[in-house]
Amino acid sequence: MDALLEHIQSPSHLRKLSRxxxxxxxxxxxxxxIETVSQTGGHFSSNLGTVELTLALxxxxxxxxxxxxWDVGHQTYAHKILTGRNARMGSLRQLGGLSGFPRREESIYDAFGTAHSSTSISAALGMAAAAKLTGSQRKAVAIIGDGALTAGMAYEALNNAGTSNCDVLVILNDNDMSISPPVGALNQYLAELMSGRFYAEAKKLGGQMLRNAPPLFALARHLEQQTQTLIQSNTIFEKLGFTYTGPIDGHDVDGLVVALEKLFKAKGPQFLHVVTRKGKGYEKAEIDPITYHGPGxxxxxxxxxxxxxxxxxxxxxxxxxxxxxAAKDPRLVAITPAMREGSGMVEFxxxxxxxxxxxGIAEQHAVTFAAGLACEGLKPVVAIYSTFLQRAYDQLIHDxxxxxxxVVFALDRAxxxxxxxxxxxxxxxxxxxxxIPNMSVACPADENECRQLLSSAYAQDHPVTVRYPRGAGVGVELQKDLAPLPFGKAQVVRQGEGLAILCFGPLLYEAQKVAQSLNxxxxxxxxxxxxxxxxxxxxxxxxDRLVTLEDGTRMGGAGSAVLEALQDMKISSQVLIMGFEDEFTEHGDPGLLxxxxxxxATGIQRGIEAHWPMVQVAPSLRRVV
Known part of the structure; x- marks a missing residue:
């Protein structure tokens, strides 16, 4: 018998199948x-957990x-497979291949581009409001995880949606897991709602036992109705204006279809609580969903x-x-917005x-929380990915x-x-x-400088960011003490003639290769x-010539800072700024990118020689062209 999946080229083919x-x-x-992600790497356990839900939707x-x-997009690989991209799954997250997240330009089935959490309800509500305004019967569904629901933006959207009278469905994929273990009062609240599952199982057993005793059975039915009312009509989601359904088994595809068919016809804001298991179907991922969240x-x-x-x-x-x-200074406190493992904070x-x-996934709160700690004489360190600090920009400035x-900001994944x-x-x-006034920015070139500049940042009485890349450096041995580097001081690491390369960060080692060729x-x-x-x-x-080199955007970056400083000093220099252009980078192997x-090193030298064609000639013969 032929495999069913081979014949699914679009959801229209899926809808022709029997339930x-x-x-x-x-x-x-x-x-x-399992076959594809094990070959490409990528988000794994979250995708395994949403197979039945994706099919049912x-x-x-x-x-x-x-x-x-789809909120964040960690769980959309099954969605990609079912929407005509099965044959390309081998290119997932590779240069020129499929994105690891929903992307509007990749497929008409990717209704909204996501990757940062907690945006789905806002986007889906906007789509539902547009449908209402234009008289369309189009449906809008947001699928959000319990981890993403900890972010304030999700609650802002729920608050708005509950009074909008729009036909929007919010599906909570509750797997008791984000990337790191879930935290906070919301997680405890959802755990209480989960007890409804145990109530349902007990009801099945009790019903069988009581059917032979009619008076007791009638009493049990009355108690059941009261219990359902307590569980379903008194949730926080009902209070926000949603009609709540659940919790239901997220791995019972037949039950999901039945529930979704009812909600498809329902009017107004609807909320479906689905319970899944991260890593479902692959035992190792079920046991250790953190390791299998995003394996290679x-x-x-x-x-x-x-x-x-x-x-x-x-x-x-x-x-x-x-x-x-922290062992040396009892004032140090560390904060993470739900990235304990990713930010290297497990031991701490x-x-x-x-x-x-x-x-939790609450970057805005994390930054202002740190500000409150600092007001009371503590020394907060906020460990946050560079891309996620963007979500707390107002708090960074204002608070x-x-x-x-x-406050020290350790910016990983720069x-x-x-x-x-x-x-x-x-x-x-x-x-x-x-x-931003009062802020400082440190750019370590290697592992030891990262340690030293963290100490430098910690010693300051104003806010400092220390930015460092994903992965390993060149393998520099670390010093054992916490001695800082001088604040705001550079280091000349090679003396040449005519041309100077000013490096901000780990591209220093590529620059040194170039410097040998160009003296x-x-x-x-x-x-x-x-x-x-x-x-x-x-x-x-x-x-005669200066080159600035950074692994950041050229526009407004460190090279721009150099130009501004030279102008202030009334020094007229020829400056080439090298970094990322005014465009978004693609996904793929970092080395290829x-x-x-x-x-x-090769690209840097070519860029310099293209900008100043005579730069490779002996210093005494150099001329600007």
Missing amino acids: ESLKGLSIELRERL HYVFNTPEDRLV KFNPSVGVVGAVSTKLTFTQVFGQWLCDA SQRFPNRYHDV VALQNLP GLVGADGPTHAGMFDIAFVRC ATVVNMRWAKPLDLQTLREIAQSH MQQYGLT
Whole structure:
């Protein structure tokens, strides 16, 4: 018998199947996910958990006319397979291949581009309001996880939707898990609602026992109605104006279809609470959903095997520094917006539980919470991805910088992030932080500098960001103490003639390769703000040409800061700014992307020689063309 999945090229093919065949199709779909993600890497356990829900949604709703908005997008691989992209799944997250997230330009079935959490309800409500305004019968559905529901934006949208009278369906995919273990009062509240599942199982057993005793059975039915009213009509979602349904089994595809068919016909704001298991169908992922949240390539029969590397990642360097600094200073407190594992804070959370705060997916709250701690004399360290600090920009300006509070921001994933693509790239932080008064920006070139500059930042009495990339550095040995580097001071690491390369961050090592060919001076700037003006003046006065090099956007970045400083010093220099252009980067292998954007040693040299064609000639013969 032919596999069902081979004949599914679009949801219209899926809707021709009998409901009874969906269970078998879910098995095939899960096998396909295991096969492809193990070869490409990517978000794994979250996708396995939503197979039945994805099938049921496309079976009941008339997609793409009806809009499905997937929050974050960690769970959309099954959606991609069912919407005509099955044959391309081998290109997932590869350069030129499928994105790991929903992307409007990739498919008409991707109704809204997502990757940062908690945007789905707002977007789906906007679509529902548009349908109402234009008289369309189109449906709008938001699928959001319990982790994403911890963010304030989700509640803002729920608050608005509940009084909108729009036909919008919000589906809560409750797997008791985000990337890190869930936290907060909401998680406890959902756990209480989950008890309704146990009530339902008990009802089945009790009904069988009581049917032979009519008076008792009548009493039980009365109690059942009261209990259902208590569970379903007194939820926070009902209070917000939604009609609540659930909790229901998210792996019972038949039950999901029945529930969704009823909700398809319902009017007004609807809320469906679905309970799933992250990693469903792959035992190793069910047992350890954190490890299998976003693994690299692995052998499905063996599972994920820890990579053996002699190099520490920048994230590990931060984690070690955090523990060492906390052991020395009892004022240090650490904050993460639901990224304990990703930010290297597991050991800290175990060693210093009273000084560890996971605030959930709530970046705005994390930053202002840190500001409150700093007001009381503590020394907060906020560990946050560069791309996620964007979500708390107002708080960074208004609550931290304006009050000049000594908060350290450890910005992980600065620069390119590779396979996660433009939604997660940390290209903009230099530009958007350095324009804020009182803020400083440190750009370590390697692992040891990362440790030293974290100490430098911690020693300041004003807010400082320390930005560092994903993955390992060049393998520099770490110093054991917490000695800081001088604040705002650069270092000349190579002396050449005529041409000087001013490096901000880990591209320093690529610059040194170029410098040998071009006999260039290399300066490790270390700080994008404040600039070392004395060193900059000396270099500008003794060199004909300056190149600035950064793994951030050229527009408004460190190179722009150099130009501004030179103008203020009334120094007229020829300056080439090298970094990322005014465009979003693609997803793919970081090494290939750096080649594509001309930020490897070869690309940097070509860029310099193209800008100044005579630069490779001996210094005495150089002329500007």
